[in-house]
Amino acid sequence: MGRCDVQRHGRLSRRILLFIVIDAVIVSVALASIAFPLPHELMTDDEAYLQLVNRDHLFDDATFKKDLVPLKVRTKNDTELRLRRVASRALTDLFAAAEAEGVRLYAISAYRDLATQRALYNNDVKANNGIDDHSTQIPGASEHQTGLAVDLVGREWLGYTLTEAFADTVEARWLASRCAEFGFVIRYPKTKESITGIVYEPWHLRYVGLEAAQYMTDNELTLEELWMLWYLYLEDNVL
Numbered sequence: 001m002g003r004c005d006v007q008r009h010g011r012l013s014r015r016i017l018l019f020i021v022i023d024a025v026i027v028s029v030a031l032a033s034i035a036f037p038l039p040h041e042l043m044t045d046d047e048a049y050l051q052l053v054n055r056d057h058l059f060d061d062a063t064f065k066k067d068l069v070p071l072k073v074r075t076k077n078d079t080e081l082r083l084r085r086v087a088s089r090a091l092t093d094l095f096a097a098a099e100a101e102g103v104r105l106y107a108i109s110a111y112r113d114l115a116t117q118r119a120l121y122n123n124d125v126k127a128n129n130g131i132d133d134h135s136t137q138i139p140g141a142s143e144h145q146t147g148l149a150v151d152l153v154g155r156e157w158l159g160y161t162l163t164e165a166f167a168d169t170v171e172a173r174w175l176a177s178r179c180a181e182f183g184f185v186i187r188y189p190k191t192k193e194s195i196t197g198i199v200y201e202p203w204h205l206r207y208v209g210l211e212a213a214q215y216m217t218d219n220e221l222t223l224e225e226l227w228m229l230w231y232l233y234l235e236d237n238v239l
């Protein structure tokens with residue numbers, strides 16, 4: 001390596017170092033000023049509309065708010081489905097708005113108790129030669145147990161196994177663009193499979209409340225990421 005190369009190498013190194021320093025300063029400034037973007041009570045109150053339920057955070061039936069009511073929306077074969085009161089009301093409004101724009105939705109699954117989820121999971125694993133392919137949540141890990149999650153489709157998908165292809169329908173596009181206005185999010189987005197651990201489910205809506213739904217949608221955040229922000233905020237401000 002000649003002298004000239006050494007100098008150039010040195011300059012490059014200094015430049016890289018400078019970037020690292022600048023990055024570190026920006027990161028530390030960002031951390032120092034970290035603020036949580038939603039009212040704190042949304043993360044802490046007993047209503048638990050933002051409760052995180054997944055394989056790492058199993059749903060505890062003992063904490064369940066037993067305010068389930070029958071849905072007043074179109075369901076598959078007129079089956080009675082239930083959700084928590086606030087989510088049911090929001091869903092009624094969502095259906096009315098969709099209907100007014102010529103979009104006919106059907107609710108095909110809503111609240112499930114632990115025993116139902118266990119039966120679903122066992123059947124699924126059995127049908128898959130004893131292998132858990134993660135297509136059905138283990139008992140305790142399903143959001144449907146919270147009474148805040150609902151699966152919605154259009155008429156042509158009734159009776160079919162749901163796949164990602166549902167995303168390419170009028171109903172799914174309407175849901176993706178409008179559900180936040182009613183307090184729902186598409187809980188398992190296509191680009192966040194590695195974070196949620198769940199494949200893209202354009203039919204699975206989760207009620208989180210208006211404010212959180214709008215924020216999560218605008219910032220493309222999953223519930224896992226929202227909770228991560230909350231814990232970062234707590235570390236920085238309380239601990």
Ligand SMILES: [Zn+2]
Nearest residue numbers: 149150151204
């Ligand atoms: Zn679902």
